[in-house]
Amino acid sequence: MRAEHVPPLLALAGVTVDHGALRAVHGIDLALHEGEVVSLIGANGAGKSTTLAAIAGVLPVADGEIRYAGEAIHLLPTHQRVRRGLALVPEGRGLFARLTVAENLRLGAYTRDNPQAVAEDLERVLALLPRIRERLHQQAGTLSGGEQQMLAIGRALLARPRLLLLDEPSMGLAPRLVDALFDTIATIAREGVSILLVEQNAALALELSQRAYVMANGLITLSGTAAELRDDPAVRHAYLGEV
Ligand SMILES: Nc1ncnc2c1ncn2[C@@H]1O[C@H](COP(=O)(O)OP(=O)(O)OP(=O)(O)O)[C@@H](O)[C@H]1O
Ligand SMILES: [Mg+2]
Numbered sequence: 001m002r003a004e005h006v007p008p009l010l011a012l013a014g015v016t017v018d019h020g021a022l023r024a025v026h027g028i029d030l031a032l033h034e035g036e037v038v039s040l041i042g043a044n045g046a047g048k049s050t051t052l053a054a055i056a057g058v059l060p061v062a063d064g065e066i067r068y069a070g071e072a073i074h075l076l077p078t079h080q081r082v083r084r085g086l087a088l089v090p091e092g093r094g095l096f097a098r099l100t101v102a103e104n105l106r107l108g109a110y111t112r113d114n115p116q117a118v119a120e121d122l123e124r125v126l127a128l129l130p131r132i133r134e135r136l137h138q139q140a141g142t143l144s145g146g147e148q149q150m151l152a153i154g155r156a157l158l159a160r161p162r163l164l165l166l167d168e169p170s171m172g173l174a175p176r177l178v179d180a181l182f183d184t185i186a187t188i189a190r191e192g193v194s195i196l197l198v199e200q201n202a203a204l205a206l207e208l209s210q211r212a213y214v215m216a217n218g219l220i221t222l223s224g225t226a227a228e229l230r231d232d233p234a235v236r237h238a239y240l241g242e243v
Contacts, residue, residue, distance in 0.1 A: 007070065009034040009194055010055070010163060014064035015074075017047070017054045024050040026218040027064060032163070037195040039205035039226070041239055042215035048198040049091050051215070052165045055196070056088035057081045068163070083111045085162030089169065091198075093152040097141030101132060101151055104140045108158030118158065125154045128187065146177035150184065163194045170201050182208060202239035206230050214239070 008031040017025040025047040032038045040048050053059040055066060057078035066074040073081055087108075095104050105125065109118045126133040129150045135143060140151060149169055156164055169185065170178045182204055189195050189208070199205035206212055206226040214222040214235060222232065229235045 006033065008032055008067075009036075009069060010196065011067045012051075012055070012064065013067070015051070015054060015061050015066060016063035017050050017059055018062045019050070019059075023062075024218055025054065028215070028218075028220045030213055030220065030223075032194060032196055034162075034194055035192060036211065037189050037197060037209045039197045039199060039202075039209040039212040040215055041199065041202045041205055041212060042221075043238070046215040047218040048215055049167050050218075052088060052167050052196070052198055053090075055081075056086060056165055058088065058090075079111050082159050085160065086165065087156040087159040087161035087163075088165040089152045089156045089167060091167040091171070093148050095140045095148055095152055095155070098139055100137050101140055101143070102136040104151055104155050105132075105136075105158055108155035111159065117160075121158055121160060125157045128157075128184065129154050145172050146174070146181065149173065149177075149181055153184065153188070157188070157193075161193055163196065164188065165196050165198075167198045168200055169197070170199060170204065178204065202235070203241075 010032040012028055012030040014027045014029065015025060016023065016027050028051065040051065042048055050059060054061050057076060061074045065072055068086060069084060105122060112118050131147055132150055132154055135147065140148065143151060169181055173181065186208055197205055197209060206229060209226045211225050212223065212229050213220050
């Protein structure tokens with residue numbers, strides 16, 4: 001159990017994010033401690049992906065602060081955040097379809113300069129994702145949806161993340177593949193990687209997480225332990241498909 005005085009690994013304070021003239025995220029606070037899996041759930045258009053993009057540095061913050069590992073990072077370019085151990089697996093996976101699986105994996109290590117360590121991590125990632133090892137020389141675009149999601153996660157792991165930001169990993173996958181994928185994500189978490197998970201499948205997300213935040217219309221409307229949220233009538237009705 002963590003000591004209460006340990007500062008969070010990730011802390012958002014009053015974070016506001018715009019898409020041009022549209023304000024998508026309105027001054028949210030969010031914290032994640034080292035070793036935690038925290039979910040961000042909410043309806044379509046709530047601002048979940050926008051929040052992850054701001055943490056990763058893909059979108060600028062209009063106001064507020066993002067602290068990570070004791071440092072304000074919201075003004076750093078993306079690659080410097082990756083170097084510090086923040087890796088995003090974006091919605092839609094963001095693979096290079098015409099590059100091979102191996103080339104996509106290598107791109108995950110683009111900020112790293114120790115080839116020996118990268119080679120060791122590649123072995124570890126391929127041990128975790130055996131289906132990917134069998135397809136190293138295939139074009140990424142020819143993989144199945146489930147394999148592509150595994151590859152996207154594998155690529156992010158090659159950045160040697162301390163915090164993995166996962167945006168809708170189960171999207172478009174058959175239930176059997178979703179189970180396998182979430183087993184893999186649970187293994188990654190057990191190995192000590194902290195995870196901020198955005199997931200449409202709230203039941204699954206709450207199963208894997210210690211805590212969660214609910215987002216609606218660019219605001220955090222509710223937060224608590226996974227058990228608290230699972231028992232919350234509003235969450236049950238709106239996100240767990242119960243009446
Ligand atoms: N590139 C963009 N340009 C303009 N508006 C955008 C852009 N991306 C998102 N938005 C808007 O910002 C708001 C938040 O979108 P966001 O993608 O963060 O939601 P989300 O919670 O991830 O939804 P979903 O569950 O559908 O993925 C929405 O109103 C959306 O229409
Ligand atoms: Mg989204």
